[in-house]
Amino acid sequence: MSRVVHEFTATVPRWAPYVTPVELDKATPEQRDAMQITPSSKGISPYVLTLAHDPESLKVRSPLFNTIMYGKGGLSSAERELGAVAASIVNSCVYCVAVHASRFNQLTKRPEVMETIFAGGVAAELEDHHQAIFDFAVKLSQSPPAAGPAEIAALRDIGLSEVEILDLILSASIFGWANRLMHTLGEPVRD
Amino acid sequence: MILACPFGLLSRCGKDEMTLIETLAGVQAGTPLADAIAQRAEIMGLSQASHDAVLLPRDPGGLSHAERAALAARMAGWNDDPALVAHYRTLLAKAGEPPALAAIAAGEADASLTVEPRFAAIIRHADLLTRRTRDARKEDIAALIAAGVSEPDIVRLAELAAFVNYQARVIAGLRLLGAAA
Numbered sequence: 155m156s157r158v159v160h161e162f163t164a165t166v167p168r169w170a171p172y173v174t175p176v177e178l179d180k181a182t183p184e185q186r187d188a189m190q191i192t193p194s195s196k197g198i199s200p201y202v203l204t205l206a207h208d209p210e211s212l213k214v215r216s217p218l219f220n221t222i223m224y225g226k227g228g229l230s231s232a233e234r235e236l237g238a239v240a241a242s243i244v245n246s247c248v249y250c251v252a253v254h255a256s257r258f259n260q261l262t263k264r265p266e267v268m269e270t271i272f273a274g275g276v277a278a279e280l281e282d283h284h285q286a287i288f289d290f291a292v293k294l295s296q297s298p299p300a301a302g303p304a305e306i307a308a309l310r311d312i313g314l315s316e317v318e319i320l321d322l323i324l325s326a327s328i329f330g331w332a333n334r335l336m337h338t339l340g341e342p343v344r345d
Numbered sequence: 346m347i348l349a350c351p352f353g354l355l356s357r358c359g360k361d362e363m364t365l366i367e368t369l370a371g372v373q374a375g376t377p378l379a380d381a382i383a384q385r386a387e388i389m390g391l392s393q394a395s396h397d398a399v400l401l402p403r404d405p406g407g408l409s410h411a412e413r414a415a416l417a418a419r420m421a422g423w424n425d426d427p428a429l430v431a432h433y434r435t436l437l438a439k440a441g442e443p444p445a446l447a448a449i450a451a452g453e454a455d456a457s458l459t460v461e462p463r464f465a466a467i468i469r470h471a472d473l474l475t476r477r478t479r480d481a482r483k484e485d486i487a488a489l490i491a492a493g494v495s496e497p498d499i500v501r502l503a504e505l506a507a508f509v510n511y512q513a514r515v516i517a518g519l520r521l522l523g524a525a526a
Contacts, residue, residue, distance in 0.1 A: 172486040173496040207500035208406075210398040211508070218391040227384070246479035297476050297510075298425040299517040306521050316522070317381040323518030324388060330514045334474050334507035338481040339500065 156343040159248055162272040164255040164265065167248070167342035175203035188213040204339055219332065222324045229314070229321035232261040233287055237322050239268070240291030241329035243276060247337035250329065286312045291326035364393040366512060369428045370519035378523045392515065399501075399508045400436060407498040408467070408505070411440035416468070416502075417509045418450035420475045424513035466492035467502060474506035 159167045176185055178198055188209035189195075189202050205212045223234055235258040242250035255268040271278045276292045279285070286308040293301035309319050363372065367389060372379055382389060400413050408416075418433035430450075437450055445460050449468060460468070466489050473481055489499050 172483050173499055205500060205504075207497040208402075208504050210402045210404065211395070211501070211504040214391060214394045214398045215504075218388065218395055221388050221391065225385075225388070244479070294514050294518055297478070298423065299514050301517065301521060303521065303524070315381075316377045317384050319522055320378075320381045320385060320519075323515060323522065324385070327511050327514035327518065331507040331511035334478055334510060335503050337478060338474055338485070339503055341483065 171340040176206040234325040237291040237325040241295040244295040245333035247333040249342040415446040
């Protein structure tokens with residue numbers, strides 16, 4: 155018997171869709187292309203099979219997501235993950251938080267940062283560098299976006315360059331996209 | 346001369362032309378922000394391609410181009426972005442603009458809208474995904490299915506809402522960064 159996970163965690167749960175995913179052996183050539191199926195592909199995730207219902211979107215979103223989160227140069231990987239977690243906390247995407255908190259922990263070996271965020275939520279109190287990044291991403295993720303000049307000034311104060319701030323805008327914003335899929339089309343469960 | 350390429354497909358935009366996001370954010374050539382964006386040109390191009398994929402798909406399924414533009418204008422309004430609303434109102438006008446869709450685009454309360462139950466459920470869900478994402482539940486998907494929305498259309502709607510909210514945040518962030526230079 156599986157149970158739905160409601161609390162923030164860095165231990166990645168399983169994602170269970172609310173809609174019926176595309177069946178891999180019934181996928182159209184366009185869906186297979188969007189899922190990047192190759193002869194060696196195995197274990198396509200239920201999330202990707204769910205998004206394959208809209209192959210035109212999936213085909214462009216996957217490279218967009220990967221370029222924003224894993225592109226070379228600019229903001230560090232850990233700081234992009236922090237932006238992703240901040241957005242996911244605002245939108246309460248427990249699954250997204252788990253995946254990206256665990257990546258942050260792997261990169262930084264500092265699990266206490268995420269534990270502080272899980273306990274404090276959007277009001278979490280962090281060291282100055284993390285605080286500026288987290289607060290900007292939280293405010294940009296609100297609806298409507300609420301980031302302002304003070305949050306940008308705080309990012310400049312901690313020494314972020316123009317392109318690093320741009321990378322933070324992009325990593326927080328792409329989770330405005332990812333959260334609205336993952337949190338609304340399915341739920342995190344433990345088996 | 347930098348030309349905007351807001352409505353065409355990506356393939357029609359030359360590499361020196363601004364994408365929709367840059368145009369609406371008012372990015373000025375020769376500024377530090379323009380230089381930073383030039384380093385992320387691939388992301389800007391993929392964002393433009395995403396716009397075309399969710400607003401002007403080859404296979405729109407059960408969500409027409411006009412309905413998508415109306416919903417996008419409405420969601421841009423919830424994000425307090427008049428320039429983005431204007432862009433989607435222009436797309437809506439190009440797709441043909443039934444009066445009911447104009448009211449939806451303008452953000453009128455769903456109780457005052459005279460649309461069939463299936464589309465009323467779609468509007469409610471677009472509003473939920475834009476304004477209160479965290480409150481979305483399994484029951485909201487069940488309500489869409491009960492109103493006659495197909496599962497592929499539920500995914501299409503989620504991608505549309507998710508994209509517009511992504512785009513609105515990138516534009517808001519770029520405006521801030523440009524103003525603070």
